[in-house]
Amino acid sequence: MRITAPVLVEARRPMEMLELDLDEPGPGEVRVRMTASGVCHSCLHTADGSHSGLPMPIVLGDEGSGIVDAVGPGCRTLSPGDHVILSWAPSCGKCRPCRQGYPALCLNEAPWGRTADGTTRFHHRGQDVYHYGPSTYAPSIVVPETAAVSIRKDFPLDLAALIGCSVTTGFGAVVNTARVKAGQSVAILGCGGIGLNAVQGATVAGAHPIIGIDVVDSKLDFARQFGATHTINSRKEDMVGRVMDLTGHGVDACIVAVGSTSAMEQGLRILAKRGVEVVIGLAATGDSLSVDPLVLVQGEHRIKGSFYGSGDPAVEFPKMIELAMAGKLRIEDLITHRYDLDQADEAFRALAAGEQARGLIVF
Ligand SMILES: [Zn+2]
Ligand SMILES: [Zn+2]
Structure with a gap:
């Protein structure tokens, strides 16, 4: 699949809208068509250079929601059409913290910028483009099924994006x-x-x-x-x-x-x-x-x-949805700015300037 996404080529430089090739979902992976992405400070840390060590070019975005539109072989938990919130902590399910119920602390986390097998799903003219967690700034993404948590379909999917990082954390x-x-x-x-x-x-x-x-x-x-x-x-x-x-x-x-x-x-x-x-x-x-x-x-x-709020995203995300639907948790009011995908740099500027409660990129 061919997509256009903002790519951070170098810290402290505007992102570039580049055409990328997105791989088909492999075993245990799903493809998600994104609905919305929150603008998180952790990504700003990478864009402004205060966190070093990430490979580039990279697609940012650690907080988002969307709809599964393809599943890879052996995928057991999700089907096309499912509404999901992306988790930035895919987990192996087998290590000690995973078994203790803390998959965000998984010992077998993927190497920074890559999927667990060391490869990437984005490519630009044959060159690898790296992942910032689920890379929710791309309009379509491929992630392990453990990085997509299905939620009830009667909750507004754009608002659900924020549950993927800031609300839960x-x-x-x-x-x-x-x-x-x-x-x-x-x-x-x-x-x-x-x-x-x-x-x-x-x-x-x-x-x-x-x-x-x-x-x-x-x-x-x-x-x-x-x-x-x-x-x-x-x-x-x-x-x-x-x-x-x-x-x-x-x-x-x-x-x-x-x-x-x-x-x-x-x-x-x-x-x-x-x-x-x-x-x-x-x-x-x-x-x-x-x-x-x-x-x-x-x-x-x-x-x-x-x-990640010391919990299991698969448990916490649906709980946040229930609290929001019961009126105990306010999500819509958190969103002070909405952006198109090519305004990601402006979203970072406003975040750094303290102008937002939360900015939301809507696809
Ligand atoms: Zn975040
Ligand atoms: Zn694990």
Whole structure:
């Protein structure tokens, strides 16, 4: 199949709309005709050069939804016509983390930029073009069947795209990783696409107060719309002082949804005794974090990473759909900008400038 997709040829350069050859789905693979793709910060990290090491040229996009239109030999879980949300964590199903129910932590993950067998499904004039996970910026993609989770067909498929990364990651960090209970206090550092879904997770969990923290006032406005009871602009206000005033003792959970190590260090300073800091934001390659070990011990603090919301996408995605259909999770309101496929660079610019809650590329 011949498709036209935005291709990142080199970091810090506009993407090029190139004609690509897309392979037929092989054994255990499916082809998905894309409906929509969210614009995620992890892809921006690659486009702006803060994450190095990915092979190029590459098709970006880790958050999307579409309809299966062909299946390869031996495909057992999906059929043409199925509505699916793409997962960026295909899994082997056999290794220890997979068997424990954490396929996002699969030990047999595909090498960066490639499928599990080391090859690519995109080619440009005979040259391999690499994959950023499912590469949801392409209008049609070929992925392992474990990277496509079927969902009910009566949910708007374009909105479902966001469940593939930001919704599940932010919500799961609060509910699955921090295991926030009703009445516990939560702070969310970084109120972008993922942070807003952490706010929603805290709301569903019954947390109080829910404190949204950012340096951009427009993002704090979004945080209040999605359930934050208080907001702090940490550039203008004394963040630690205000959190202590609001809670009396610090927060039970601090979710850091920004890749800044100084935010991660500040987050540790607002924890209550036995509080947990959950780090979701991706720091730049080679960054390191400084922790006061004495405070860590005396406060019985915990620091946890959270990858894909600490859950199994095959379980979490349908759960997010049910919560959205029940009105407990707001997805449509997250989408502040819609783009055509050839506007992916503009979508990144707006994301970097903090103008979006979430941008959505619609095919
Ligand atoms: Zn993402
Ligand atoms: Zn595995």
